[in-house]
Amino acid sequence: MWYRVFAVIVGVLSLTVALVVLVEPVLALWLxxxxxxxxxxxxxxxRLLVGITGQPMVHVIPVLAMKEGLEAGSTQGxxxxxx
Numbered sequence: 768m769w770y771r772v773f774a775v776i777v778g779v780l781s782l783t784v785a786l787v788v789l790v791e792p793v794l795a796l797w798l799x800x801x802x803x804x805x806x807x808x809x810x811x812x813x814r815l816l817v818g819i820t821g822q823p824m825v826h827v828i829p830v831l832a833m834k835e836g837l838e839a840g841s842t843q844g845x846x847x848x849x850x
């Protein structure tokens with residue numbers, strides 16, 4: 768349930784940002800700089816935590832899949848493999 772609410776909020780935010788950029792193109796450059804800085808910051812924090820703990824932060828994805836009712840490592844929806 769919370770994932771759907773989050774998806775709707777992100778969708779509304781994306782549409783709002785798109786309209787603002789279309790109306791005021793000067794803001795597009797500042798928004799690009801802000802998003803790049805945020806992405807680099809988060810990536811740096813991730814790499815720092817992986818370096819400190821020695822464990823990649825990939826364990827979150829199976830937990831989310833299990834909450835959605837799927838088994839971790841499930842092959843649902845994946846293309847068939849060739850023998």
